[in-house]
Amino acid sequence: MKKQLDDFLSVLIQERGLSENTIEAYRGDLYQYLDFLIKNTDCTIWTDVTDLTVMKYLYYLKDQGNAASTLARKAAAVRGFHRYLLRSHQVNHDPSFSMDLPKAEKKPLPSMLTVKQTEQLLAAPDTQTALGRRDKAMMEVLYATGMRVSECIQLNREDLNLELEFIRCVGKKGSERILPLNQPAIQALESYLSLSDEPKESHLGQPLFMNRLDNRLTRQGIWKIIKHYAELADISIQMSPETLRHSLTAHLLQNGADLEFVDELMGRANNSAAMRYPRPNRLPLKEVYARFHPRAHS
Numbered sequence: 001m002k003k004q005l006d007d008f009l010s011v012l013i014q015e016r017g018l019s020e021n022t023i024e025a026y027r028g029d030l031y032q033y034l035d036f037l038i039k040n041t042d043c044t045i046w047t048d049v050t051d052l053t054v055m056k057y058l059y060y061l062k063d064q065g066n067a068a069s070t071l072a073r074k075a076a077a078v079r080g081f082h083r084y085l086l087r088s089h090q091v092n093h094d095p096s097f098s099m100d101l102p103k104a105e106k107k108p109l110p111s112m113l114t115v116k117q118t119e120q121l122l123a124a125p126d127t128q129t130a131l132g133r134r135d136k137a138m139m140e141v142l143y144a145t146g147m148r149v150s151e152c153i154q155l156n157r158e159d160l161n162l163e164l165e166f167i168r169c170v171g172k173k174g175s176e177r178i179l180p181l182n183q184p185a186i187q188a189l190e191s192y193l194s195l196s197d198e199p200k201e202s203h204l205g206q207p208l209f210m211n212r213l214d215n216r217l218t219r220q221g222i223w224k225i226i227k228h229y230a231e232l233a234d235i236s237i238q239m240s241p242e243t244l245r246h247s248l249t250a251h252l253l254q255n256g257a258d259l260e261f262v263d264e265l266m267g268r269a270n271n272s273a274a275m276r277y278p279r280p281n282r283l284p285l286k287e288v289y290a291r292f293h294p295r296a297h298s
Contacts, residue, residue, distance in 0.1 A: 001037070004046060005030050008084045019172055021150060021219075029077040036060060046085055051095045054078065058099065075099065110246040111237045115294050118143060118247055122184070124229040130195055135225050137185075137192035138209045138217070139244065144185035144295065145169065146248040146266045147177075149222050149241040155208040157193075162186055171267040179265065180289045182296050248293075257292035265289070 009027055012018050018026075036057050037043045043053060057078070061071055079096040086094045113121065122139055126132035142152055151169050159168040165186060169177045181189075207216040217225075223241040230239045237243075245266065252262050262268075264285065290296045 001034055001044070001046060004085065004090065005034060005081065008081050011084065019150060025073065026077050026080075029074045030081055032074070033057060033078055033081075047091050047093075049082075049095050051098055054082075054095045054099055111240065111243055112250050113235065113237070113243060113247040115251055117233070117235050117237075118244070118251070118294070120233040121226075121229055121235060121244075124233045127188075127191060133188070133192040133195065134209060135229065137188040138222065139226065139229070140185040140188040141167065141181070142244040143248055144182050144293070145179040146245050146252075146262075147171075147179065148245060148267070149219050151267075153207075153209065153216050153219060153222065156204075157206045157208055158204055160189065160208060162189060169267070175267065177265075177267050180286045182289075182293060184295050251294050252292050255292040255294065257288065261285070261288045261292075 008030070009023060012026060013023060037049065037053070040056070040060070041048075041053055043049050058071070058075060061074055066074070075096075079099060082091075082094045082096040085091045122136065122143065125136040125139070127136055138152065141147070141155075142149070145167060147169050148171065151171055154170060155167070161167070162181075165181050166178050167181055169179055171177060209217045211217055211221060219241055223239075226241065226243065227239050230237075249262055249266065252265075253259070
């Protein structure tokens with residue numbers, strides 16, 4: 001039974017191009033489902049699973065005290081897997097078809113910093129230390145570009161071009177964006193990179209932001225870094241790994257930026273198709289960036 005689960009995960013990676021975090025969530029949810037079937041039912045092959053089996057699993061999840069959003073995610077993973085089995089003709093019935101997906105609770109609005117709080121946060125690292133330089137450069141890049149933390153941790157040294165003032169970012173489903181950098185980000189990066197005296201040729205494939213063990217920073221690691229500097233800057237709002245991204249979105253819109261430009265910069269799917277086609281009177285990304293980004297003239 002595990003083989004079919006792993007085949008399904010491979011299909012998600014190859015055909016849908018889902019992120020590593022999403023795949024890991026699917027894997028955890030589906031392995032939990034399989035574990036339940038093995039320990040609590042007589043199912044030995046997927047054709048043994050009935051509508052009642054799936055219903056029992058949902059009740060089991062509820063009894064475990066899972067939040068509505070977690071229930072909705074786990075149920076959606078189960079339904080997606082059973083649909084895959086049916087589409088690939090491995091079963092002739094989908095036992096999740098009549099399952100009522102739990103409704104996820106509405107997410108609260110994300111916490112956002114004011115422009116002043118953002119300046120305080122970015123000024124918090126001690127740039128007399130190597131870690132302080134790394135942390136400042138990393139946070140400046142996050143706020144300069146609005147990239148996701150998952151995109152930031154995948155950056156390599158060769159993605160950076162300080163002379164032309166841009167950074168290359170690979171987003172969801174392998175989509176690539178070339179993002180402008182402002183002067184505070186460039187200066188912080190130059191200061192951080194000056195710590196290394198290795199020849200440029202040796203940087204190929206080297207992570208841009210590394211931890212003490214010379215491995216890539218993780219999402220959890222970046223969250224701890226941002227939270228630490230928020231405390232140092234006496235910022236009391238609830239911080240998350242994406243706080244700088246959400247804050248930049250708000251600041252750009254407050255400064256009068258067009259929503260379409262913001263979506264393009266952030267790599268959001270809403271207008272990605274429209275961005276492939278040139279339109280008359282559309283200003284270059286860098287020019288709009290210089291006009292509306294709060295730190296473009298710092």
